[in-house]
Amino acid sequence: MRWENQSSVSEFLLLGLPIRPEQQGVFFALFLGMYLTTVLGNLLIILLIRLDSRLHTPMYFFLSHLALTDVSFSSVTVPKMLKNMQTQHQSISYPECISQMYFYLLFVCVDNLLLAVMAYDRYVAICHPLHYITIMKKELCVQLVTTCWVFSCCGALLHTLLMVRLSFCGNNTIPHFFCSLSILLKLSCSDTSLNELAIFTEGAVVVIFPLSGIVISYGRIGASILRIPSTRGICKALSTCGSHLSVVCLFYGTIVALYFSPSSSNSNEKDIIASLMYTVVTPMLNPFIYSLRNRDMKLALGILFKSNIIFSK
Numbered sequence: 001m002r003w004e005n006q007s008s009v010s011e012f013l014l015l016g017l018p019i020r021p022e023q024q025g026v027f028f029a030l031f032l033g034m035y036l037t038t039v040l041g042n043l044l045i046i047l048l049i050r051l052d053s054r055l056h057t058p059m060y061f062f063l064s065h066l067a068l069t070d071v072s073f074s075s076v077t078v079p080k081m082l083k084n085m086q087t088q089h090q091s092i093s094y095p096e097c098i099s100q101m102y103f104y105l106l107f108v109c110v111d112n113l114l115l116a117v118m119a120y121d122r123y124v125a126i127c128h129p130l131h132y133i134t135i136m137k138k139e140l141c142v143q144l145v146t147t148c149w150v151f152s153c154c155g156a157l158l159h160t161l162l163m164v165r166l167s168f169c170g171n172n173t174i175p176h177f178f179c180s181l182s183i184l185l186k187l188s189c190s191d192t193s194l195n196e197l198a199i200f201t202e203g204a205v206v207v208i209f210p211l212s213g214i215v216i217s218y219g220r221i222g223a224s225i226l227r228i229p230s231t232r233g234i235c236k237a238l239s240t241c242g243s244h245l246s247v248v249c250l251f252y253g254t255i256v257a258l259y260f261s262p263s264s265s266n267s268n269e270k271d272i273i274a275s276l277m278y279t280v281v282t283p284m285l286n287p288f289i290y291s292l293r294n295r296d297m298k299l300a301l302g303i304l305f306k307s308n309i310i311f312s313k
Helices: 019-051 058-085 092-125 129-135 137-162 182-187 193-224 232-257 267-290 294-310
Strands: 011-014 091-093
Touching: 011 058, 019 267, 058 129, 058 137, 058 267, 091 092, 092 129, 092 182, 092 193, 092 232, 092 267, 129 193, 129 232, 137 182, 137 193, 182 193, 193 232, 232 267
Parallel strands: none
Antiparallel strands: 011 091
């Protein structure tokens, strides 16, 4: 079925960020710097993991996919936002808007599920260290990551198929910097009850179940740490899961601020700020969290720089 038959609206208008015209240049430079930092930082993590054989472990295998997801996640929304800020061309075609919504849902779901998988990996490493190699086999790691991607693709596709059946009759103005699922549903003049049911059902699966798995994993990790007699052992256990726990708090902290704040105080500007934290700031901070708090990553980075210096001479 052709796109044109789905809606009388051929394009949408992205209002973007609520900033003054004289501040556009400053914010453009700021977000461009943050985006480049996100891309370069996460690509560096992927490169280090591929080049250093000591990082060919389940934890870094999952981390490489998380870094890839963060790059893709930011690339879905930020380049279009920067283009609109620079050119003041706010229109986005209907197919492009739907595609942006699909990939946004895809990568946010993958991000969410990967954090749960990484929490399970940390649980096995700390609570069952002697059986870690036999439990976290390469085949299991590949299956877990594949499941994350396949489930996310199916979930995003479901919302996309339900969206393209809706009609958009008049208002095509999106008061945001990207095509948000919730805003598109508000703009539709069709019955969105089926879409809302899908959001509620899949939201419970994608958010509540992984979050429950993370809480249970770290609950057992905490109980295991309390049984360690030596302070050195406790510090080692905490360093093993400290980076991942920091990313989890940053990720879900933003979700809580965005979706669980009282509706009466949830203005459009507050929603945009929370979305910026979620789509721009969090993917940028993840490489710093893993590189600054992880001894293996810092060692691999030092070896890479030393090798470049030697070859340059």
